[in-house]
Amino acid sequence: MSSSSRIKIPFRTAVVMVGDYAKSRILDQLKSVSFILLYLVGFQILVLGSTPAHALRVAGGISMVVLGLAFFLEGLILGLMPVGERVGVQLPRRCGILVIVVFGLLLGMGSTFAEPAMASLRAAGSTVTAWGSPLLFSMLNQNALALVAAVAIGVGVAVAFGMVRFFYGLSIKPFIFILIPLLLLISGYCAMDENLQSILGLAWDAGAVTTGAVTVPLVLALGIGVSRASGKQEDAAGGFGIIMLASAFPVLAVLTLGLILNTDMPSPASGAEFFNTEHLQQALSLFEDENAMHQHALRMAGEDARAWFPDQRMGELTSSITDSLRPISEIIRQESLLALRAVLPLTALLLAVLWMLRDRLRHMDEVVLGIGLAIVGMALLTTGIQTGLAPLGDQVGRPLPRVFSSVAKIEGRVILSPFSLDEVRTAFAPDGSSTQFFYFQDKHGTPQVESFDPQRFDASTASYEHILKSKPLFGPELTIAGIGLVFLFAFGLGYGSTLAEPALSALGRTVEEVSVGTIRSKNVVLAVSLGVGTGLMVGVARLLYDIPTFWLILPPYLILLPLTYFSEEDFAGIAWDCGGVTTGGITVPLVLAMGLGIGGELNVSDGFGLLAMASAYPIVTVLIFGLVVRSRQKKRIREADVEDEDE
Amino acid sequence: MNNEVNTSTKVTRITCAVHPELGAQVAECLITLGAHTVLVENARSVRQRIRPRAWGLPGQHVELENSPIELFRTTVPRDSALQVIETLTQTLELQTPGRGCVYAQDIIEYSQLEPPIIQADPCQETTAFRDYTLINGILSKVGGGERVTETALRLGACVPIVTRGFGTGLRDQLGLLRITIPPEKEMIQLMVPSQDAAGIQRLLIENARMDRSGGGFLYQTPIAAGIVDPLLRIGQQEHAASMEQLIAAMDEIKKGTGWRKRFADLEEQKRDARFITRRRYAEVTLVCSEGKADDFVLAAMDAGAGGATTERVRCLSASDLEGGIGARERGIICVPTSISDRVVQVLRDMSDVLEDPLCRIQVLDSFSVFFHQR
Known part of the structure; x- marks a missing residue:
């Protein structure tokens, strides 16, 4: 044609x-x-x-x-x-x-x-x-x-x-x-x-x-x-x-x-109640096996979950969230x-x-x-x-x-070791009360004033568990x-x-x-x-x-x-x-x-x-x-x- | 299968364009009158909306406003065309500006169906005028019609009716490269007074830059009788009647549009001639079941046609005459009169090959054809 x-x-x-x-x-x-x-x-x-x-x-x-x-x-x-x-x-x-x-x-x-x-x-x-x-x-x-x-x-x-x-x-x-x-x-x-x-x-x-x-x-x-x-x-x-x-x-x-x-x-119930021995069987029906249940509890509630299963041995949290980037080739495939x-x-x-x-x-x-x-x-x-x-x-x-939170948020924790109490300073308020603080270098390398919590100091290992907090963006009021x-x-x-x-x-x-x-x-x-x-x-x-x-x-x-x-x-x-x-x-x-x-x-x-x-x-x-x-x-x-x- | 598509009849094609709200009325009216089948197509009309400028600035702001309309087409015997127009005009009050327009074109139709018998009282007097011409435009790009409609409105020609179609032709010979050329076309219909048609067409070509490559294609077809929609402008109106209403009233008094001839200059008429070909053309319209138009068009192109534009239409049947399936395609093929017979013959043969009993072919004289020539 x-x-x-x-x-x-x-x-x-x-x-x-x-x-x-x-x-x-x-x-x-x-x-x-x-x-x-x-x-x-x-x-x-x-x-x-x-x-x-x-x-x-x-x-x-x-x-x-x-x-x-x-x-x-x-x-x-x-x-x-x-x-x-x-x-x-x-x-x-x-x-x-x-x-x-x-x-x-x-x-x-x-x-x-x-x-x-x-x-x-x-x-x-x-x-x-x-x-x-x-x-x-x-x-x-x-x-x-x-x-x-x-x-x-x-x-x-x-x-x-x-x-x-x-x-x-x-x-x-x-x-x-x-x-x-x-x-x-x-x-x-x-x-x-x-x-x-x-x-x-x-x-x-x-x-x-x-x-x-x-x-x-x-x-x-x-x-x-x-x-x-x-x-x-x-x-x-x-x-x-x-x-x-x-x-x-x-x-x-x-x-x-x-x-x-x-x-x-x-x-629905609180975790402790939910995994209570009388309800345990029912709770278990939601999971494949006991291990899966423990893993879920650990992942969602953290260490608190251990208290819910007093008579059982729970493993460590096996899979953690990996933050590493997946290779692009894998994603493409x-x-x-x-x-x-x-x-x-x-x-x-x-x-x-x-x-x-x-x-x-x-x-x-x-x-x-x-x-x-x-x-x-x-x-x-x-x-x-x-x-x-x-x-x-x-x-x-x-x-x-x-942007909207008014409280500092916990980002993670670091162990500072060796940590000495000599590094802790005291700051006085006008009413005479005092707080203890130390200097901590933030990720930009600037020394920041951090308050000292004596409970987190372990004298035996001379280490201090420091909680990293991200500060609210607009300060506490805004x-x-x-x-x-x-x-x-x-x-x-x-x-x-x-x-x-x-x-x-x-x-x-x-x-x-x-x-x-x-x-x-x-x-x-x-x-x-x-x-x-x-x-x-x-x-x-x-x-x-x-x-x-x-x-x-x-x-x-x-x-x-x-x-x-x-x-x-x-x-x-x-x-x-x-x-x-x-x-x-x-x-x-x-x-x-x-x-x-x-x-x-x-x-x-x-x-x-x-x-x-x-x-x-x-x-x-x-x-x-x-x-x-x-x-x-x-x-x-x-x-x-x-x-x-x-x- | 007996080849009844070969029977040609002289009939009249009635085209009625109204707002979708009035669409059901048109369909009902036509079917009550006895029309076998009514083809419906979605279209839009373009008008000027005039607003005072913002912030109280002096002057007016003119913008184009689109509104949906539905196009109804049916064929009736020639002697009852005027009655149909008259009935439609009266039922739909088409003489009121803004409601729509209707026109009749004398065509030769090849179809298996006998023309319908129209049940209406013969009318002596008609409100329709006989001195209109239809300017048809096929623009190669969607949106290409903007300039044409704008020009037509600025000239006060008429309310343009725009539809969308798909082009076949050169594009299909490019192989897969064709995807780089959009197949969508815009089709424009302008109902203008016959004596000014050539002048308006020239201005359209000049102003809408159709004389450049990738512009488009323009031609005229005769209108036997018709009623225009004079509502070109909407919005702020400062007088008791708009200029368009005055003109319509004068038309009625003068029984025609001849009194408002405007392109009288001989020089201009000479220039008009530059924009058109002398050859006589025929507009061959093909209506077939959806999906078959491509085969028809290919056959027509083999017979020498340059290409075609197809649109999708719905068919409303008066009865189950055509199987109850409403999807149709309407192809428009413009060919020189010298080969029109051959093309029509090929199409008729094709309808046998494809066993498409729904097929009908309509032929209409066209003239003043313009297309860009390199």
């Missing part, structure tokens, strides 16, 4: 073409990452007064993030989304609703196993103790597989429901109005049980986290395809809403799992495998379906290139996050509590400014990391395309970012003031129900989808670093709830954005009507 004959492009021209193209994509991503980058580094230098550690490694990681984002997004646009959409259009044409439902179920479940959110949930729950919240502990450890399965079933059912909805052109609103109050009711019930209330954060976070960077665009494209093929007038800008279901159903699934597991769960696992099975499933439908893609080369780019991009992106962005967030997040700074930090972190979130930019693009440019991608991204920022502020408030999770979840959703009612169908779908999309590969590690930093300082039992907030508030902002935009657009018709009546 003459039309398929190639035009020969000289090599140099081709290089220029590819160069220009690559440059524009990379610059776009550089722009989207720049805010969070400058913000983190600026915060570290200006507020915390330290400089980024491992700067070279972090810089390398960040370049990987930029490249990875560019590759990954291009991969989505060239490969994954066209395949998803094609399947979506073809399925209703060739198959009955039953096949579509089964396919949706498979795809949803597959996506959960392909992009496991377990790692981030475990990270959020790394400070959970078996005695403090046994049910939560059990779901994160012993019953982790059941948790993943519950989430998978939730997502699967959600995608299947979404397909049914598009197939019959049903509105998203009834789903929202039934599902959300139901979830709130169950959550309310759970909030009254001391064991169940601990899993609320986990459940709502699981809903937010499950929809990953590969799943979102695929499912979105698929939905748009199905909704277009079904050709109902009602969903003119349809195709949205499925991500919302994929965030809500897992919450339901996890809560249900919790309710089931709760039947034979020990109640691991992340590449994960990227393969995230991209390949799902695309293979879709391609297999296309093959079974005897449909062929016209630009197979493009799709293959796209899938390749998506894998490479994802590997680069996650490696870059691990070596660059997350450590950077960590460097700011962990010392952040210093906590309000400190707390303000923490809120500011939380907002900026949420805002900035969401700007760079790849799944969100895929969603934004789709929205712009479907709305023929009447809703601009950058406005959607902006509205979502503001929402995530606000959500994180609320989430941090939970950590600071220990607000029960339920009271955190209830208000945004109570605002959301009437907002949704007054919103238009398409915006309702888009907004609720945004909620599920926001918490992706970039936001989650950064948010967790911050949450754990603050939570660890305040001895909060877990870091859950932050992500749930980061996914609830964007819905509010996007719905409000939608209402504003639409009221302006509608005013036109109204104005015209009024003029007409005047005539």
Whole structure:
């Protein structure tokens, strides 16, 4: 065929073409990452007064993030989304609703196993103790597989429901109005049980986290395809809403799992009580064996734990947290495998379906290139996050509590030996009282005055156990400014990391395309970012003031129900989808670093709830954005009507 | 399979563009009238929003504002076109500024379906004018239409209607290098008075810099009858009626737009000629099931067509006439009249090969074609 004959492009021209193209994509991503980058580094230098550690490694990681984002997004646009959409259009044409439902179920479940959110949930729950919240502990450890399965079933059912909805052109609103109050009711019930209330954060976070960077665009494209093929007038800008279901159903699934597991769960208690001989058997049921139980107790409670098991010999704490940096090559290898696992099975499933439908893609080369780019991009992106962005967030997040704490925090201890009492001086106060002190060189080499505690002096070995303390940043009184700074930090972190979130930019693009440019991608991204920022502020408030999770979840959703009612169908779908999309590969590690930093300082039992907030508030902002935009657009018709009546 | 796509009928294509809120009404109205199938496409309209400057500074601030609209297309027998337009105008109160526009174009259609029988009272008098021309623009880049719409609005031409499509053509002959050229195109429709069409087109080309490489493609197609949306500007209005309303009223009194001819200068007319080709063209529109347009386009390109732009549309069927699957593709191929028959024939053959009973091919004269030539 003459039309398929190639035009020969000289090599140099081709290089220029590819160069220009690559440059524009990379610059776009550089722009989207720049805010969070400058913000983190600026915060570290200006507020915390330290400089980024491992700067070279972090810089390398960040370049990987930029490249990875560019590759990954291009991969989505060239490969994954066209395949998803094609399947979506073809399925209703060739198959009955039953096949579509089964396919949706498979795809949803597959996506959960392909992009496991377990790692981030475990990270959020790394400070959970078996005695403090046994049910939560059990779901994160012993019953982790059941948790993943519950989430998978939730997502699967959600995608299947979404397909049914598009197939019959049903509105998203009834789903929202039934599902959300139901979830709130169950959550309310759970909030009254001391064991169940601990899993609320986990459940709502699981809903937010499950929809990953590969799943979102695929499912979105698929939905748009199905909704277009079904050709109902009602969903003119349809195709949205499925991500919302994929965030809500897992919450339901996890809560249900919790309710089931709760039947034979020990109640939360103090450590001593929990491991009491009469309860020991029950406590042991949470662990693999006795040794694991001892290790957990030691790790979480330190030496205090020894007192809980008076008649038993406990080993030393075997695994300690290693602070050494993992070699980049190892991270790359691991992340590449994960990227393969995230991209390949799902695309293979879709391609297999296309093959079974005897449909062929016209630009197979493009799709293959796209899938390749998506894998490479994802590997680069996650490696870059691990070596660059997350450590950077960590460097700011962990010392952040210093900003608001008014008491010096114990950093560690050193044995000063030989130590002589001759070195101890006495300082007198005006009222005649005295304190003893000595000089200690800090890490900058400046001698600092440290108070002397006679109890820590061991005369027999002539050694003194000195407690290293990091001083509060703003002195003992200035906590309000400190707390303000923490809120500011939380907002900026949420805002900035969401700007760079790849799944969100895929969603934004789709929205712009479907709305023929009447809703601009950058406005959607902006509205979502503001929402995530606000959500994180609320989430941090939970950590600071220990607000029960339920009271955190209830208000945004109570605002959301009437907002949704007054919103238009398409915006309702888009907004609720945004909620599920926001918490992706970039936001989650950064948010967790911050949450754990603050939570660890305040001895909060877990870091859950932050992500749930980061996914609830964007819905509010996007719905409000939608209402504003639409009221302006509608005013036109109204104005015209009024003029007409005047005539 | 009997080759019914070969039957050609002279029909009229009605295009109606309204705000999505009125969309359901249009669909209902058309289907009640008897239309078999209605193709729906999402589009946007662009208007000027005029605001007083901030901080009480003198002057006005003009910005472009997009609002979503839906484009409805259906074909009806030629003799009932005016009735359909009239019914739509009345049901939707299209004469009120800001509600939308409607126009009819006489085409030749190749389809398996007989043209529908329209159940409407014949109308004697019509509010629609017959002296409009449609300027169609295909811009090579998304966002490339901004300048065109801005120019059109500044000239007070009409409310531009913008849709999005995907280009096929040169891009596909580049192998994998094609990914460096975005396939998305922006398509613009402007309904302008016929006597000024050439002048407006010239200004569009000059102001929107379409005479540079990577600009785009412009051509005109005749409109048999139509009603424009005169609401070009929104926002602060200082008089009881806007200038556009006055013009619309004058049009009504003068029974046409001839009185406002503005590009009368002979010199200008000579310059206009520079911007257009003399060759006659035909706009071949193809509607087929989604996913098949590429095959049609490739076949057409083999027959000599330069390329095509495809858009995604939804089909609302009056009944289960077309299998209930709504996803369609609409391809627009602009070819010189000399090869248009050949291209149409190839497309018709292709619809047999692909066994696409949903396929229909529409041919419409086009003229004043402009594209950038190196």
